[in-house]
Amino acid sequence: MTNGQHEDRDNLRLQYQTAQESAHHHDAQIWIVTSIVWAANVVLVGFLAEKDSTLSWLVLVGLGILGSILSAFVWKVAMTYNWVMRRKYQICQHIEKKLELFEDHLFMHENYPRHLQRIWCGVVSVAFLAIWAYVLHKGLHRLGWPQAWSAILAVFFNLLIATVALCSKRLPELSKFPPKKAKDSSPRANGQ
Numbered sequence: 001m002t003n004g005q006h007e008d009r010d011n012l013r014l015q016y017q018t019a020q021e022s023a024h025h026h027d028a029q030i031w032i033v034t035s036i037v038w039a040a041n042v043v044l045v046g047f048l049a050e051k052d053s054t055l056s057w058l059v060l061v062g063l064g065i066l067g068s069i070l071s072a073f074v075w076k077v078a079m080t081y082n083w084v085m086r087r088k089y090q091i092c093q094h095i096e097k098k099l100e101l102f103e104d105h106l107f108m109h110e111n112y113p114r115h116l117q118r119i120w121c122g123v124v125s126v127a128f129l130a131i132w133a134y135v136l137h138k139g140l141h142r143l144g145w146p147q148a149w150s151a152i153l154a155v156f157f158n159l160l161i162a163t164v165a166l167c168s169k170r171l172p173e174l175s176k177f178p179p180k181k182a183k184d185s186s187p188r189a190n191g192q
Helices: 003-054 057-100 104-111 116-143 147-167
Strands: none
Touching: 003 057, 057 104, 057 116, 057 147, 116 147
């Protein structure tokens, strides 16, 4: 093996280590953020359950809006960080093949149940959105809105929040690694 080949292998190993550390970091961040926000949601729901009859419509509407935004936010963060984590593991898979290493990430990718964490994160987020829609509905109803209109507005608001959070700046589909390089059109690249 030449000196240049050793440098290439060392560079790939460094890229592998960096990608793996970044994937682990983003996986941890997903669960840190969701844990904090879900705990805050549970505390707010517990507060509401205890004090519901004495709270004004303004507090109920405010908590309904805040809880909805937090629930949609955590869902968006989890999906974004999950995308980054999967991309980093894809880089690891590519390097494992190139260096002819034991293909641990490829094995995990093929044998681990797909999308399980994302599905459960979505289920819990939708459950919290439903709770906050109910709280918002109660607040609007206490304000004097008719029962049906307050329910419709509360559901519509939560659907709008979830849609904005999940559809804003859609993430690109994961493609095969490595990505195609953009053509360099600088004068230096063209020999000028």
